[in-house]
Amino acid sequence: MRYLTTIGLEVHVQLKTRSKMFCGCAVEYGAAPNTRTCPVCLGLPGALPTMNAEALRLTTLTGLMLGCDIAPTCKFDRKNYFYPDMPKNYQISQYDLPLCVNGAVPLHDLAYPKDAQKSIAHPGKQVGLVRIHLEEDVAKSFHFENSTGIDFDRAGTPLMEIVTRPEIESPEEAFAFLTALRQILVYGDVSDADMEKGQLRCDCNISVRPETQTEFGAKIEIKNMNSVSGVRRALAYEIERQVGELTAGRPLRQETRRWDDAADQTTLMRTKESAHDYRYFPDPDLMPVHTAPLLDAARTRLPELPAAKRARFVQDYAISDYDAAVLADDRALADYFETAAKAAPKPKSVANWVLNDLLSALASAGKSIGECPFPAASLVEMIGLIDSGKISGKQGKEVFAEMFATGKTAGAVVKERGMEQLSDTSALEALCDQVIAANPKPVADYRGGNAASLNFLKGQVMKLSKGQANPALTGEILQRKLA
């Protein structure tokens, strides 16, 4: 029997704002515990929330990037439940009037895991979204031997929740979804969206059912994944486990499971709880938000999205689809390439240097493009030196390595290493005259028909020029003078 898989994701994204969602405290990680707090984010009596406009703008921008409908008015609600990491014992969130609804994330080939890129089930698939809303993060608990400590520095940090439709059909698609989503978020400078740093968190809802069954199977929620590959592995594990249960005739019930990355398996957290009643109601401390001004602000910040950039790179710089996709994969890399490509006469050779030499140098140094030791202009300069014959292609590789190691400009490296070829005709002619005058015998030999003598004379010119004479040009001049 074949089984169908249905997956829906709830993604939490930490927004790149300087201050928290409802107070002026800095959003900063790694500081001493409870040093980024105030009466508001500690839930002290009498403190009131005020809205972070930048968080609203970033969420609106995300909605625009993902093709969502932006509600003309949205509001904030209180979600009531008790937990020590929640200062007010209610979380300010959005219930029935979220900022964004609908929209989709387009999946592209490179977003899939490398080993799955050859067998994509639905090329060009778009994963639909239900909604995007804004809420505040909770504090962080630390469990010690006999006590629990709470660090409220994270409490009140803006958190954007993106909920997909149950349209994801495989772990690979979930992987591609998260990769593509992350790319778009980074493009919009909405978040760094690094799962390992907790900037992007993801809960998965997964169910399997026999092919012949129309209604969805029991919904299993998986929590605690902290990498995109972890999500893929957790889902793959769950499919196998759930199909195994069904095949063995054991029906599945709705439950929540925790992914144990080290053990590579999920374990039961809780079965369907006595349905939580969050008693949502509109937060009377906050006024409804009219989104028209947010939309205006977000539109001015709407970036070119990855798909559009890929297409334009192919068009403008005459590079292959694949090269364009690799370059556009990382917005910073794409920007670096484009800065160089615009300044270079042959963008294709820029693409080659970036995709081959630069990417592998960065990879082996463990650096990101943002940490590239030299600016795009230096790369253009270096390619120009090769193209104009000032240095050879082989020397170019050497110059590149030195630039990468030291951050020096191409010109400086060439000069320092005395690599610049002497191509100045008048200077070369003077050298040739000098060599001809000093070597009457080889000159006579050459004139007598001994062609090999020319090589000797060329060698003398090279020696005199300390190796910098352009060999081809030197040969031409000598031949002309001895003719």
Added chain:
Amino acid sequence: MLSTLASLTVTALQAKLRAREVSPREALDALAARIDAVDGRLRGYLSTDLEYARRAAESADVTLPLGGVPIAVKDVVSVAGQPCGCASKILAGYRAPFDATAIARLRAAGAIPFGRTNMDEFAMGSSTENSAFQLTRNPWDLSRVPGGSSGGSAAVVAADTAFAALGTDTGGSIRQPAALCGCVGLKPSYGRVSRYGLVAFASSLDQIGPLTKTVADAALLLGVMAGRDPLDSTSLDAPVPDYAAAVRDFSIKGARIGLPKEYFVSGIDPQVEAAVRAAVAHYAKLGAEIVEVSLPHTEYAVAVYYIIATAEASANLARFDGVRYGHRAADTNGLLEHYGRTRAEGFGPEVKRRIILGTYVLSSGYYDAYYLRAQKVRTLMRQDFEKAFAQCDALICPTSPVPAFKLGERTADPLAMYLADIFTIAANLAGICGVSLPGGFAKAADDGDRELPIGVQLLGPAFAEEKLLGIAHAFEQTTDWHQRRPALG
């Protein structure tokens, strides 16, 4: 000299301070002496910080609007460095680390917030009997309640143990005790005074306001506290007029005063009704025009109020869990027991009753029938007032249906207690402003010659405090009810 000093209004005290007839230190000492003499019987204060007050008085700048004037503050408004316990055990040991915006503005104007007044726990009640710590007595009859929930603030102003006090009004908690104690109590329009630092009971209803000896004093304090606060999104960015000047310059001639017919129904003490009708006649004599108006949804006010207020309270009071501050139950085993016992030990019965009620009305399956429907009726009530104010400048009605009742008389019957607020809660639901002012005296039926103050209430449109206070001032200037003092010795 000292005892008469304490009985001054804020306006009169300020004049003496500015003229250097009295120093801020002398004024404070006079007040402290009066508190010493009287508060042991009255018990209006939960605590005072006279040491801080003396330091502040020494360096007071009397040229400021409230320079050197000591102010009493209801125990629900945060004053940096002072306890802010909301008369509840659950906030045991908690001191506010910051000033409420209203306090910061009062301080900037030279006022000295020096004492915490008693109240119903978390402002839930109408008699101050729900305080976890002490009973405050009515200065006119120590066997009676001062009203509530700002009962401490009303009592200390009426007893001359404060020049003025801050209260908060969620359903009448400033106006009703002002009426029962015979002082002026102003509930500003919702959004007029910042709520930042006011420990929330019902966020969409709460407002901070002054309790004072005269309308002019209320205008003075309101002017200092009012205005947009970036820390409170619900505070409105409307200009703050010079209320004190507006009140002085106001002319009552031609003002239209509306009589809401639904507010003169059975259940009102006949002496209270007579006093209000006399006030209406007085206004007519002063040249005001009296019109009858209708507020057809009045009968739903109490029900709507107890749904919305308790729903908001159930969430607002969730933060009192013993995790970060306040009372924490000892030796609990596990999180659930920690929450359960901390809150069971920390909250009093009325607070628990309202948390349970509020939790219930928000529960899944009940939300639409209660909370949502209450919000719809609230809108209708707001529209009632809009229509009424198209015909008049202010409404007149009783503040409380009865004068001060005996301590313990209503504690066994919460519903009877809730009805003490029937004339005041509509103003909170509609977000309009209201003031209670001394409008006569009733003879206590069970106590022959004992006189108890009666409050007359005026209600005005949202952000029309200038006119509301002007109309109140016109009454006060031509009557002497506000000049009488209880015989406390």
